[in-house]
Amino acid sequence: MLPAVYSFTRDSVALKAPRFPILTLDERQLTPALGFIFDVRWLLPGESIVSILWKFARANGLAGHTLVQLMGADVDPYEGVEPMRDVIDVKRLRRMLCLPVKVLRASLLDAGQRGRHHPTFRYCRQCTARGHHSVTYQMFSENRCPAHDRMLETQCRHCGRETPYILNAILVGSPYRCAWCGTLYGTRFPPVLSTGPTMRKEDRIAIARHFHNRMAGSFCLGGDDRRV
8 A cells, every 4th residue: 555645745835827838748758858957066975866866856846656757668656666776777867867977876776785785765864854865874884974973764753664765656756754654854844956055064075075985995886987
């Protein structure tokens, strides 16, 4: 059974008359040419694919099942796919998000490290409140956030449930909140997307330094910058 809250929620805003004509589109054929917006400056080094998709969905008003479908015609949005480099079509993802290959590859888990990834979504409450989730948080070898020194959590503090770390309509469609009860993971909803920093400078430096220190280590992240 699907959770009561999982994909179609957006920021609560008052309804207003649309400024532009309403177009009927085939969501499977969506491309940046139709007006998608995204800015790499919204991301920190090591941002996970889930965090990237949450920001993309928020900026463009897309539902979770739509985003997962865009990742591949053969992908069932409710079953989803593992966020692994050997599973995800990075070429397709790059065309959709218009992000550098290195950023996308670093956002995905390394298939060679299977068994070292946490199967459920892990988060830092303070990072989530600022719109950030790092791919390193999914590693069993990581226990604390490098910026806030908080223990990483897996359970919702309200209902106690965990969400599998799978790119499906449930996780992708529940930005910054529990997919089962809708409670925010952080202390507040992240601020509006902007090119300005949402974290203190020292926190951004700590996150970037930690990620880059681990890139060539056991995480095997971001080391391959081949053109796609």
